[in-house]
Amino acid sequence: MSRKRKSHDHDEEHIDESWLIPYADLLTLLLALFIVLYSMNSVDVKKFEEMSQAFSLALNNGSNVLDLPSVVKRDEELEQDIENDDAKIDSQKEAESDTSLEELIKQEEAELEDLKKKVDDYIDKHGLTTELETQLNVNQLLITISDNALFAPAQATIKPESRELAIAIGQMLQEYPSYNVVVAGHTDNTPINNANFHSNWDLSSIRASRFLEVMLENKKLDPTHFSAKGYGENHPIADNKTVAGKAKNRRVEVSIIHTYVDTAQAQQLQVNK
16 A cells, blocks of 8 residues: 555655757747747848848748748848939939039139139239230139230349239238149240240240249149140130230239139030130
C-alpha cells in the first residue's frame, strides 16, 4: 500500500511542460512580426529580400512570410512615394532658386542703375558728354571713353589731366566690391608699327592696362575682380572709312559685369544685335 502511494507522489513532481512548445512558437512569430514591421519602414529592396531569405526556414516549415505579395507591394509603394516626395522637394527648391535669382537680378539692376547715375552726374559736372557715355543692359554697365580724353595720338601714357577720371571711376566702384570689371582697349584700323608698339593689338592692350593701373591705385579695390584686354581694330562700333568713325572706334571701355543674368533677356539681346 505504501509503495503505490510513493509512486503516485513521484509522478506528481513532474509538471507538464508541453506548453513550452507553443509558447516558443509564439515568441518566434512575434519576432518575425517585428522584423516585418521594421522591414516595411525601409525602401532598400535588396536588404528586404536578404532578410526574407534569412527567416524563410524558421517560419511555417520553410515558407517565407516576408514574400507575401502585400508586403512587397507595400515596399514598392513606399519607394514610389519617396521618389514622388523627392520630385516635389526638387521642384520646390527649383522654384525657390528661381525666386532667389530674380531677387538677386533686381538687386543688381538697382545697384548698377545707381552707379550709372553717379557716372552720368560726373560726366555732366565735368563737361565730358562728348567724350564719355554709359550704357546699361542685362549683361553689363558699359562706360565708353574716347581715346582723346585719355591719350595723345599713338601713345599709351594717360594724360595727367585725365588721371582724375580713372581715379573717380575707381572711387565709385569701391562702393560695389562684388562686381567683376573688365577694361578693354580698342583702336581704329590704321596700322601701327613703331619702336613702342608692334600692332594695334599691342597699343590697345597697353592702353587698357595703363588705365586699369591708375584705377587700382585705389587700395580699397580688390585686384582679383579686375582685368584688362586689348582688341585692336577688331570690334569697331563705327565705320572706319570716315574720320568720325575712326575717332569713335578709338576708345577704352570699362565693363562692370552682371554676376546674375536673366538668360532669356541676354539671348534676346544677342538676337537683336
